[in-house]
Amino acid sequence: MSEAGKNRKTVWRVYWLWQYEEEEAWLNRMAAEGWVLEEVHFFRYVFTRCQPGEYTVRLEMMNGSPEKEENQEYIWFVRGTGAEYVGKLKNWIYFRKKTVEGPFELFSDLDSRLTHVERVLWLAATLLLVIAFGTMNMMVQVISLRDGQMDNGNGFLLILYLFMLLWIGRGTWKLWALRKKLKEERSLRE
Amino acid sequence: MSETSALTEAVFYILLSLNQPRHGYGIMQETERMSGGRVHLAAGTLYGALNTLSGKGWIEGASGSADSRQKKYCITPAGQAVLRQELVRLEELVRNGRAVLGTTEDKEGEEK
Numbered sequence: 001m002s003e004a005g006k007n008r009k010t011v012w013r014v015y016w017l018w019q020y021e022e023e024e025a026w027l028n029r030m031a032a033e034g035w036v037l038e039e040v041h042f043f044r045y046v047f048t049r050c051q052p053g054e055y056t057v058r059l060e061m062m063n064g065s066p067e068k069e070e071n072q073e074y075i076w077f078v079r080g081t082g083a084e085y086v087g088k089l090k091n092w093i094y095f096r097k098k099t100v101e102g103p104f105e106l107f108s109d110l111d112s113r114l115t116h117v118e119r120v121l122w123l124a125a126t127l128l129l130v131i132a133f134g135t136m137n138m139m140v141q142v143i144s145l146r147d148g149q150m151d152n153g154n155g156f157l158l159i160l161y162l163f164m165l166l167w168i169g170r171g172t173w174k175l176w177a178l179r180k181k182l183k184e185e186r187s188l189r190e
Numbered sequence: 191m192s193e194t195s196a197l198t199e200a201v202f203y204i205l206l207s208l209n210q211p212r213h214g215y216g217i218m219q220e221t222e223r224m225s226g227g228r229v230h231l232a233a234g235t236l237y238g239a240l241n242t243l244s245g246k247g248w249i250e251g252a253s254g255s256a257d258s259r260q261k262k263y264c265i266t267p268a269g270q271a272v273l274r275q276e277l278v279r280l281e282e283l284v285r286n287g288r289a290v291l292g293t294t295e296d297k298e299g300e301e302k
Contacts, residue, residue, distance in 0.1 A: 060234060078233040080260060081215045108232035109200055115238065190198050 007049040009035065014043050017124050018171035020059060020092075027057040027094075036096060040089045055096045056104040058083075061120050062091045078106070091123075110186040117182060121175040128168045135161040197276045200231055200239055204249075205273045208265040211252035214240070217263070248272055 011030075015023040027037050030047060036055045039046035062071045066088040075085055075093060082101045086094040097104035107113045138158045145154070197205070207220035217240075218231045231239075240263060243249045248269030252262040265273070 074234075074237055077214055077237050080213065081218060081233045083233065103230055105230065105232035106234035108230055108235045109198060111198065112232070112235040112238050116234070190200075 008038070009047050011045045011047065012043055013045060016167075016171055017120060017127070018175045020061070020120065024057065024059050027059070031055045031057055031096070037086050037094060040087050040092075040094050042089065053099060056099055057086075057094065057096045058104060058106045059092055059094045060106050060116065061123070062093060063119060065091065066093050109190050110182055111190070114179065114182045114186065117175060117179045121172065121179055124168065124172040124175055128165070128172050131161065131164050131168055135165050196279065197272070198239075199229060200235055201243065202273070202276060203229055203231070204236070204239055204243065205265055205269050208249055208263055208269070211262040211264045213260050213262045243269070 013026070015026075027045075030037070031050065032053050034050055034052040034054075035047035036050040037045060037057050038048045062068075062074070064071065066072070066075065071093075078095055079085055083095040083097040083104060086096050088094070095104075095106075107116060135158070138154065138161050142154050142158050203221040203224065204217055206224065207217045212220060214233070214236055217236060218233075221229050221231050240249065244251070244263075246268075247266055249263045250266050252264040
């Protein structure tokens with residue numbers, strides 16, 4: 001293995017929209033083991049060598065593209081607090097900060113965590129709605145065909161749609177439950 | 191954040207630290223110092239609060255900080271009034287808490 005190869009590695013891994021907490025936890029486990037996030041791509045993470053526990057990694061979903069002016073301003077603001085901007089993937093942005101420079105969180109109260117969960121939840125709910133319409137449309141098509149004339153392709157697509165509906169439905173429900181939990185907590189404390 | 195309800199801890203410390211112009215990181219550090227390291231304002235939470243407080247007119251961008259990357263903020267007279275009102279509320283809480291539970295010093299004394 002080349003010198004560069006020893007200090008850099010790529011890991012393929014799938015995290016869905018509603019698994020961002022797991023994703024962040026995994027990125028921090030990697031950092032604790034001496035691999036810090038360097039680049040983010042679809043399902044592909046590039047890490048470079050660091051001292052074990054040298055960095056804390058945080059991620060957040062923006063309202064719209066990170067290229068938008070107000071979001072760029074936010075990224076500058078977070079950088080101004082000592083964090084490094086690692087990169088973006090769609091609406092998600094990734095930061096890392098050296099642990100010696102103090103604790104690194106993006107949210108320190110329930111209100112801001114709730115705002116963020118709701119942002120992710122509405123996106124998941126929109127996706128769910130789109131898939132639900134697609135599924136209904138597919139069902140109508142499959143049902144309206146006479147017996148024996150059913151196209152295998154349509155049947156397969158319908159199953160695919162149903163699977164996606166269940167999958168995204170489960171994810172949306174998970175986000176909904178998290179939102180509910182945070183709301184309950186907020187009625188007692190900040 | 192209605193005018194009569196309690197301020198959040200984050201808002202209270204942000205307003206307090208803006209007694210002199212500070213940028214985001216300065217607010218975080220001052221809050222940490224004042225609270226003896228207990229309160230850490232996270233970047234996202236702070237950013238959201240600064241926008242909300244600016245919108246309410248409780249704080250404003252300090253003059254001479256055109257560069258938004260290191261924008262400095264300052265409390266306004268309206269913000270100071272809110273802070274004073276909150277102090278009255280907090281004093282009431284402490285007074286009532288002490289009346290029922292005794293002072294924290296007494297409690298420690300009992301345990302000794």
